Structure formats: C-alpha cells, structure tokens
Amino acid sequence: MNVYDFDGTIYDGDSSVDFYRFMVRKKPRLILFFPRQLFALVLYKLKKYSTTEFKEIFFSFLLKTDNLEKYVSLFWEENFFRIKSWYLNQKKESDLIISASPEFLIIKIAEILGIQTPIATKCNPNNGKIYGKNCKGEEKVRRYRENYPSETIDCFYSDSYHDLPLALIARKAYFVKKNKIQTWNIKQF
Numbered sequence: 089m090n091v092y093d094f095d096g097t098i099y100d101g102d103s104s105v106d107f108y109r110f111m112v113r114k115k116p117r118l119i120l121f122f123p124r125q126l127f128a129l130v131l132y133k134l135k136k137y138s139t140t141e142f143k144e145i146f147f148s149f150l151l152k153t154d155n156l157e158k159y160v161s162l163f164w165e166e167n168f169f170r171i172k173s174w175y176l177n178q179k180k181e182s183d184l185i186i187s188a189s190p191e192f193l194i195i196k197i198a199e200i201l202g203i204q205t206p207i208a209t210k211c212n213p214n215n216g217k218i219y220g221k222n223c224k225g226e227e228k229v230r231r232y233r234e235n236y237p238s239e240t241i242d243c244f245y246s247d248s249y250h251d252l253p254l255a256l257i258a259r260k261a262y263f264v265k266k267n268k269i270q271t272w273n274i275k276q277f
Contacts, residue, residue, distance in 0.1 A: 089239055090180065091232070091254065093246035094187035094194060094206075097264045098175040103189050103197075104146070106170075110163045111153060121149040139188075139222045143209070147190065147216025156213050160196045168200065174267055179203065186232060186254065188224040207231045229253045245269070 095102045108125075112118045128145035131137040137145075153159065183203040187194050190211035198206045207228070210219035221227045228251065232241075244251075244258035247265065252274070255261035261272035 089182050089184055089204075089236070089241060090243045090245070091184045091186055091241045091258065092175070092244075093248060093251050093254075093264075094185050094189055094197075094208075096247035097245055098172050098185070099197075100170045100172055100266075103167075103193055106167060107160075107163055107193055108146070108149065110166065111149065111159060114159060114162075115153065118149045118152060121152075124148070139224065140218045143190075143211070143222060144216050144218055147211055150213060150216045156192065157196075160193060163193075164197050164200055168197075171197070171201070172267060174269065184232075184236075186223065186228045188222055188228075207235060225250050226253050229257060232257075244272075246272075 092098050095104075108118075112122075125146050125148075128137055128142050132139070132142035150156065179201060181203060183201075185194060185198055185203070185206035185208070187206060187208045189208055190213075191206070191208040192211060192213040194206045194208040198204065207223060209223040211217070212219065223231055232254065241254070241258035242260065244254050244261045245264055246255065246261075247263070255272050255274055261274060262269050263272040
C-alpha cells in the first residue's frame with residue numbers, strides 16, 4: 089500500500105485554512121471567529137497552547153455551521169483542482185491518506201478520489217472539539233498500526249519532516265516539494 093500525507097503533499101495548500109476561508113465567503117459572520125483564532129495561533133507559536141488546544145479554537149467556527157456535509161462537498165467541488173496532477177497520475181484504490189487535517193474534511197476527498205478511508209485527526213463536526221491526539225508525527229504511526237497491523241507501507245510521500253516516523257517504517261519514502269518528488273534521505277536524521 090502507498091501512504092500519503094495530505095496538505096502540501098498531494099493537496100496544494102492547507103485544506104483546513106482553505107476550508108475556513110471558503111466558509112467565511114459562504115457565511116461572512118464566521119469572520120467573527122478570526123480574532124480568537126489569531127490569538128490562539130500566537131499562543132500556539134509561543135508554546136502556550138498545544139496543537140490540540142489551538143485546533144479546537146480554530147475549528148470552533150463549526151459551532152455556527154449547519155449542514156456541514158453540504159459545505160464540505162461544495163468545498164471539494166471548488167478545490168479539487170488543488171489535488172496535484174502527479175498524484176492523480178499515479179493514484180490507486182489502495183492508497184491511504186494519513187493527515188493531521190480533520191477527518192470530516194479528508195474523508196470526503198478520499199471518497200471523491202476513490203481511495204481507502206483516510207486516517208486523520210478526529211474532530212467533532214458540530215463544535216470543533218478534538219477526540220484523542222492530533223494525527224501528527226508518532227501519532228500517525230500509532231494510528232496506522234492500529235488500523236493496519238499486518239500491512240506494510242510500500243511507498244510513503246510527505247512534504248514535512250514531522251512525518252519522519254512514517255518514513256522510517258516505509259520500504260521507500262519520498263519527500264515532496266511543490267511538484268518535485270525526491271527520495272527522502274532518511275540517513276541525515
């Protein structure tokens with residue numbers, strides 16, 4: 089099986105930020121969450137908030153978002169073009185996305201792509217609360233092994249050094265910069 093990070097790897101951008109922008113265009117009142125999100129970002133960068141605390145505040149706009157499934161579908165209709173062509177050219181049904189982005193957002197694109205159900209951060213779509221840990225770093229490996237205890241990762245693709253734990257358990261690992269794919273030189277770590 090081939091495993092892929094999502095944001096910055098096969099998706100050109102940050103899907104969570106893009107989804108919030110999309111939602112503000114659809115429901116302008118959601119901009120009222122921005123000052124609190126910005127303050128939380130500053131505290132996160134100063135290491136006063138954990139990733140989970142920051143994400144819960146960032147996704148708190150979901151409190152004022154009804155019919156989320158409809159908006160997620162519309163978002164992917166509008167943003168499918170951001171899926172990188174190199175990925176579309178090699179995509180297989182057995183592909184697996186493992187992402188720190190919220191599950192409610194990533195499940196839909198995996199369905200559209202016709203690939204396996206992804207592993208992503210579990211986020212309550214009604215209020216933005218995070219269940220468990222943010223799906224990043226070692227947590228990606230833990231969740232992968234929990235879901236696929238006897239499977240081997242043939243090829244792993246990521247744009248982030250935070251994904252080194254997954255790269256280390258893959259037969260082959262590739263580092264993605266924009267649309268350039270190169271063998272991940274794991275020995276330098």
